[in-house]
Amino acid sequence: MGEPLLEVIDLRVHFETDDGLVKAVDGISYTVERGETLGIVGESGSGKSVSSLTVMGLTRARNARISGTVRFDGQDLLTASDEEMRAIRGDDVAMIFQDPLSSLHPFYKVGKQIAEAVRAHREVSKAQAWDRAVEMLGLVGIPEPRRRAESYPHEFSGGMRQRAMIAMALANDPKLLIADEPTTALDVTVQAQILELIERLQSEFDTAVVVITHDLGVVAEMADEIAVMYAGRIVEKANADTIFAAPEHPYTWGLLSSIPRLDSPRGEELVPISGRPPSLINLPGGCSFHPRCPYVREAHKRVDPTLDEVPADPNHLVACLLAPEVRRQLWSELRTGVAPDEARKDVMTEEEVA
Amino acid sequence: MTDVAQPSGDTIMEVRDLVKHFPIRAGFLQRQVGAVQAVDGVSFDVIRGETLGLVGESGCGKSTTARLLLRLMAPTAGSIRFDGREIAHIKGSELKALRRDMQMIFQDPYSSLNPRKTVGSIIADPFVIHRMNPEGGRKRAVQELMDTVGLNPEHYNRYPHEFSGGQRQRIGVARALALKPKVIVADEPVSALDVSIQAQVLNLLRDLQRDLGLTLIFIAHDLSVVRHMCDRVAVMYLGKIYELATSEQLYAHPRMPYTGALMSAVPVPDPRLAAAKKRQLLSGDVPSPTNPPPGCRFHTRCWKAQEVCREEDPPLEIKEGGNVAACHFPLTDAEVLERVPTARNVTG
Numbered sequence A: 001m002g003e004p005l006l007e008v009i010d011l012r013v014h015f016e017t018d019d020g021l022v023k024a025v026d027g028i029s030y031t032v033e034r035g036e037t038l039g040i041v042g043e044s045g046s047g048k049s050v051s052s053l054t055v056m057g058l059t060r061a062r063n064a065r066i067s068g069t070v071r072f073d074g075q076d077l078l079t080a081s082d083e084e085m086r087a088i089r090g091d092d093v094a095m096i097f098q099d100p101l102s103s104l105h106p107f108y109k110v111g112k113q114i115a116e117a118v119r120a121h122r123e124v125s126k127a128q129a130w131d132r133a134v135e136m137l138g139l140v141g142i143p144e145p146r147r148r149a150e151s152y153p154h155e156f157s158g159g160m161r162q163r164a165m166i167a168m169a170l171a172n173d174p175k176l177l178i179a180d181e182p183t184t185a186l187d188v189t190v191q192a193q194i195l196e197l198i199e200r201l202q203s204e205f206d207t208a209v210v211v212i213t214h215d216l217g218v219v220a221e222m223a224d225e226i227a228v229m230y231a232g233r234i235v236e237k238a239n240a241d242t243i244f245a246a247p248e249h250p251y252t253w254g255l256l257s258s259i260p261r262l263d264s265p266r267g268e269e270l271v272p273i274s275g276r277p278p279s280l281i282n283l284p285g286g287c288s289f290h291p292r293c294p295y296v297r298e299a300h301k302r303v304d305p306t307l308d309e310v311p312a313d314p315n316h317l318v319a320c321l322l323a324p325e326v327r328r329q330l331w332s333e334l335r336t337g338v339a340p341d342e343a344r345k346d347v348m349t350e351e352e353v354a
Numbered sequence B: 001m002t003d004v005a006q007p008s009g010d011t012i013m014e015v016r017d018l019v020k021h022f023p024i025r026a027g028f029l030q031r032q033v034g035a036v037q038a039v040d041g042v043s044f045d046v047i048r049g050e051t052l053g054l055v056g057e058s059g060c061g062k063s064t065t066a067r068l069l070l071r072l073m074a075p076t077a078g079s080i081r082f083d084g085r086e087i088a089h090i091k092g093s094e095l096k097a098l099r100r101d102m103q104m105i106f107q108d109p110y111s112s113l114n115p116r117k118t119v120g121s122i123i124a125d126p127f128v129i130h131r132m133n134p135e136g137g138r139k140r141a142v143q144e145l146m147d148t149v150g151l152n153p154e155h156y157n158r159y160p161h162e163f164s165g166g167q168r169q170r171i172g173v174a175r176a177l178a179l180k181p182k183v184i185v186a187d188e189p190v191s192a193l194d195v196s197i198q199a200q201v202l203n204l205l206r207d208l209q210r211d212l213g214l215t216l217i218f219i220a221h222d223l224s225v226v227r228h229m230c231d232r233v234a235v236m237y238l239g240k241i242y243e244l245a246t247s248e249q250l251y252a253h254p255r256m257p258y259t260g261a262l263m264s265a266v267p268v269p270d271p272r273l274a275a276a277k278k279r280q281l282l283s284g285d286v287p288s289p290t291n292p293p294p295g296c297r298f299h300t301r302c303w304k305a306q307e308v309c310r311e312e313d314p315p316l317e318i319k320e321g322g323n324v325a326a327c328h329f330p331l332t333d334a335e336v337l338e339r340v341p342t343a344r345n346v347t348g
Helices: A048-055 A082-088 A110-121 A126-139 A158-170 A188-205 A216-222 A240-245 A250-258 A324-334 A340-353 B062-069 B092-099 B119-129 B138-148 B153-157 B165-177 B195-212 B223-229 B247-252 B257-265 B271-276 B307-311 B333-339 B342-347
Strands: A006-017 A020-032 A037-041 A064-072 A093-096 A176-180 A208-213 A225-230 A233-239 A308-310 A313-318 B011-026 B031-047 B051-055 B077-082 B102-105 B183-187 B215-219 B232-237 B240-246
Touching: A006 A048, A020 A048, A020 A225, A020 A233, A037 A048, A037 A216, A048 A064, A048 A176, A048 A208, A093 A158, A110 A126, A110 A158, A126 A158, A158 A188, A176 A188, A188 A208, A188 A216, A188 B257, A208 A216, A216 A240, A216 B271, A225 A240, A225 A250, A233 A240, A233 A250, A240 A313, A240 B271, A250 A324, A250 B195, A324 A340, B011 B062, B031 B051, B031 B062, B031 B215, B031 B232, B031 B240, B051 B062, B051 B223, B062 B183, B062 B215, B092 B102, B102 B165, B119 B138, B119 B153, B119 B165, B138 B153, B138 B165, B165 B195, B195 B215, B195 B223, B215 B223, B223 B247, B232 B247, B232 B257, B240 B247, B240 B257, B247 B342, B257 B333
Parallel strands: A037 A208, A037 A225, A093 A176, A176 A208, B051 B215, B051 B232, B102 B183, B183 B215
Antiparallel strands: A006 A020, A006 A064, A225 A233, A233 A313, A308 A313, B011 B031, B011 B077, B232 B240
């Protein structure tokens, strides 16, 4: 298999603010292989966006403290100079942002903006770059690309702008595409078009994709591997099938049972996760999920869990202090519709006896 | 058309041929050169105590319809009967009195609350506006409302910024409930909230609706949320209703290809089902409502469209299974199952 395309080891991004140190990302590690898709799932404030912005070298603010290693294709991105980063960004690594309107310049024609991205990294004439822009617009399914390249961003609909963003991101055949909530601002029908497009282009160019989203449906459709983030850390990581079929972390269970889904019987009660995400300045001690966890024990408020392998599956990592047998029993009860409180009663008594 | 929009049960609202066109003016004399046909002939009934969903892509007219129902704007044509009374063109004090019976919950819990007012006075506002003094005083009434929606009544004197998104949305719900309205319109009430918080607000709305016997008109673009919340669902496209059915029926047997495509597009949080699905993609975007296509408005994006679809606008009529749909070539169950694997589970 060789070296992974992207290797992130123990990445920490802390911001110093007047209110205190914000631990936006607090020791995360993951790898992405060529052509593979990693999904990073989490709520707002879980650190999912900051972690990927750091990979792109976009969090180098004066108040940011960054440590760890980000190795891309053999090169360490955290120690790379700004100039080196500029050469990589937009060329080998490209990014799609959530809001396509604010990511495109309103004064310049769409075609020109894409051509500029090409000319920033390739020694080509303006005419060649323009042709490449038109080609890319056609590739992402914009009708009459030669004419539409002359349009301004405000003349495009939301879905078309997102396509233009993707065209720009892919114009230099990147090895890695980071998509931060690529479809959140779009209608479902357009979302489906964009997901299909990313998948198609990925299989054509063997691009690796990191997709960051809060939508479990989107990662289920796209990702090979999924990392679930909570309060700046990865709390669970496994391949997509496992995350949905045999999740091990109470937060993942909470996410899965709090969304209404089309494939479950109607009228099924939603089980929300109580409370709200913690402040990143003042994280709860011990397991940072403990104030919201229905299965919390006294000890969990003091001990910090580590991301460990699940006994039966070395590719499945989870950071939870509950014993593996207890977790398995809880999930088997939860999936048959037992409420968290009921499920807890069963295991709590058992463990207290032991 | 009128007959098929008429379900059984005690109707609280009857909407007939509702039209809202926004004029486009241009030139020195500001002459009208066209119109955005936001809502173009919509008819349906709302049954007392039900949750009626309105779904569709952005620009389909669902929010405009809701604003017309609440009479936040006046319709261009058509009739709205509320509790047997025509309200499409009432004005002044009559309109103000109507507001007591109809309230709204907004999408954005940040911009819909005045940051300079305490939560107590935000929730008490409806009492002030309508010069009402509930039994036991306004403060007590407000604290009872806060308790109903799951807010701590002691936080009466706090400001909106001290609350999280989910809690702010609860404040919005409490304000909507203050006057004990008969109908509440919720326009995308959870789309600005985090996943784990969404469920809290959805459960709250559902419990309140059950306990207080509210009639809820629920607008959302998320089809899974709509299915979870609504008894009946109307699917809108370019200012018209193209399908209307009970949730059970609609999600198991969509008849209109547009409904099928919407459902097929919803990402399923199950990798195995997702892999088995034949995603029904719609090409392009919704056409402009200034100049909607002739015939069936969906024909430009429909994979089943034939010559007749380009010429004749299909009427809303009862199709196989009881759905009311407007389509010349409705979907068969086999076509549905191929594209919407989740429909199978729904039927079971």
